[in-house]
Amino acid sequence: MTTFYSLGLTKPVIKALDQMGFEETTPIQAQTIPLAMQGRDVIGQAQTGTGKTAAFGIPMIERIDQDRKDIQGLIIAPTRELAIQVAEEINRLGKFKGVRALPVYGGQHMERQIRALKDNNQIVVATPGRLLDHIRRKTIKLQTVHTAVLDEADEMLNMGFIDDIKDILKAIPEQRQTLLFSATMPKAIREIATTLMKKPEEVKVKAKEMTVENIEQFFVEVQEKQKFDTLTRLLDIHAPALAIIFGRTKKRVDELTDGLQARGFRAEGIHGDLTQGKRMSVLKKFKQGRVEILVATDVAARGLDISDVSHVYNFDIPQDPESYVHRIGRTGRAGRTGEAVSFVTPREKAQLALIEKLTKKKVERLAVPSMDEAQRGQQQVAVDKMLKTMESKDLKAYHQAANELLQQHDSIELVAAALKMMTKERREVPVRLSGVQPISVKKAWDDKKKKKFNRNDKKRGGGGGYNRNKNSRNRKFNQKRSRNNQSQS
Template sequence: MENTFEALQISAETQKALTALNYTSPTQVQQAVISTFAQGQDLLVKSQTGSGKTAAFAIPLVENIVWEERRPQAVVLAPTRELALQIGEEIFNIGRFKRIKVETLIGHSSFQAQTRNLKERTHVVVATPGRLLDHIDQGTIQLDQVKFIVLDEVDEMLSMGFMEQVDAIFEQLPTKRQVALFSATLPQAVMDVADFYVRQLALIEVQATNAVANRIEQTFYLVDKTEKLANLYQLLVLVNPDSAIIFANTRAAVDDIADFLAQKNVKAETLHGGMEQRDRTRVINDFKHNYFRFLIATDVAARGIDVADIAAVYNYDLPDNPESYTHRIGRTARFEKTGQAISLVSSAQRSDFAKIETAQLATGAEITERQLPSNSLFEKRLPIFTAKQKREMVVKTAKSAVFKADIMKLHVNAGKKTKLRAGDVVGAITNIPGISGDDIGVISIIDVSTFVEILNGKGKRVLKALQTEKIKGRVRKVSRANAGKYE
């Protein structure tokens, strides 16, 4: 079969969004999942991060949504808030021209705002298990129309102890549903989960042609515990990556590394579970957009950081198990790129690290032991490293920025309190000559404001016309919505 989205019978609207997002042809996992999903089968998918798996389930979800239905038809569960936000954004972007409304339900975000949004038309809910259960318990979400349920990173759900909550959620879902489970690793525990939720599943194991194992150069250095911070700095200077994530196991270690690097005039940001959600989101967005080079993080960052160009991953502290190691190093070498994974191992950890080595060997990858750089090599490399730290980084645009030329978001100075409905807005806009319903994107109505996306490059024409065109019996103040930092 021809390897195109068209051959997979993807609608013109979704293909248009995929083209804008630079998805030229389906990856292996996308081809396998989309075609199997179309047959109505339940799925268990083993696929490495960076293989395009989010789009693999986002595309069939978007394709199967009935736009007219106001209640959620699909639920996607993710182990961390960052991953949920990333998935929500991806589904929204892919469903942009089909006007798919996505609500992301995560902890440490306003429950009231989520409840308000759920009262509006909501096609897809992306959630962490705990926050979705909160909404179920409070009666603020209706799940009777859910036809599709996706569990992403099941192996991580298990290790984080979420399966009891997932069980409770499944009990609230209609029995007639299509289930898709995704996991980077397939230990017996994941197979057991699949057996529990799914009767007849299609198992898809994606063996990438250019396997991640071959694209990541994995090395380790034996270090003295007391010299670890200095050794990390030496290895940053030696490798001199354009960008890197430095993983530590505790907040205290994250802060120690940040303080040490600050003394060396190395700019880095931190990310850990003790931070406010808005700060975590800001740091991840800034990292994605190349506002800084080095991110120091606990494992909360191993999920949901979808950055194509992370050159290296440093394990300052070793992860608890081989699966976590796989997830960590999977932050580099994404989307067929190459990368480096560098681990600092103390003599006391050598036997623990051997388990990670064995697990990697099973995938065809080898972790090479290297010697720390000599003082003379370090001194030779230091000026090059320092010069790079002083250079301005090239800021990257957000994925959603590709829609900017085609889509204009308008703000109407009226909302629920003035009893404005989506139909009133659509009626006024389609009255404008040359504008049809196909030119109207997502409409969001809140208390005293309404936001509407105008598609197909027709925003300026609609904005001009709505200065005099009445909406629900009167002329409203209509302006271009403020573009956010990352739009």
């Protein structure tokens, strides 16, 4: 296990990784970053979705001189979608160092791109055809580029860009660092490696067969601010015996744990900042069932082997499919079945599709549950406890008291009262997560009604609303009638 903290990265990059929730490296990152940080040329053979962008993006960002505003890093990608995606991740990684990346691709207005290229972007992420257009027009100058990356080189070969790639690399200074990433290594790609790279180091990550047995997989599509309320409702409906919730960062784990405790759940958190003694204490309580929910980061959950976990919740979707498989593999153990639920924002749907592709299993959609469904879920838990007690306990000692109550009270009312006593009724405690405003269901509903009311007011005349306009007309009418009466008298 390698963490980003052990790679000697600068504080601004570590801060960005913390904010993105990246703590533990993927295999391609663990092998590539140290070599690239030494200035070596690297050939990386790895599938999509293994964390390649951070593997080449972090060393590139670390070499950027943020005081210079010319282009220092060039990334070539086969499609506009990938170029946009890579540029977005580079901008997140370089946020606190002041490093900016610009995507350049065909189909976008050329003049707009030329203006954007003058706007102090140190890294350009480009598709081959549009990049060559700019080179010929002299609107991109590559003389100052010290790091070049070919991303998904075999895909560019399949699309017929191989000669364009060679021309582009020849336009960049020979004293550069070149990083090449490809899922496969056909002869034409190997030729680039031998003729246009300097003694490259090879990094190969084997594609694992990532299959998941005995685990039903679901996702809920929600906005970030709705995640916590949705999580607590699902917990009430599922009533898991033991559940693990995965959060992106240590801070997130602490916030989730505090929020769950505030709403009456028996939850504890574990992450890398806890002492070994505290961590072992929390795990002991979890195994014994004194804690029903464990909130954890990926690193803290490594090596957990608890066979009775019934549910896993990905509060934050992981950065690569391998981490996803590790996470949900905490349930469905020892021949048992398990359930895994991932919370996915609209922007993360592509990541979910990648997970489905590499795990070869469909992740089923769950509807966002309502408060009524959550309350019924807790009532069902109480019913199940009552029926289990009836089946397994000797209740003769309670028969006389029960008969007396039935003679004095309605039987349905008595059972309803017993269920109410046994049902956990959640306190509507607003919970604040980093970067997300606290929200309660009642407030959201009140806001919705207020918005609808204001919209209807505007339709009836806008401004102060229908009644205020009516009162104003009445006052004017009365004033006019009063003046007329005075003139007549």
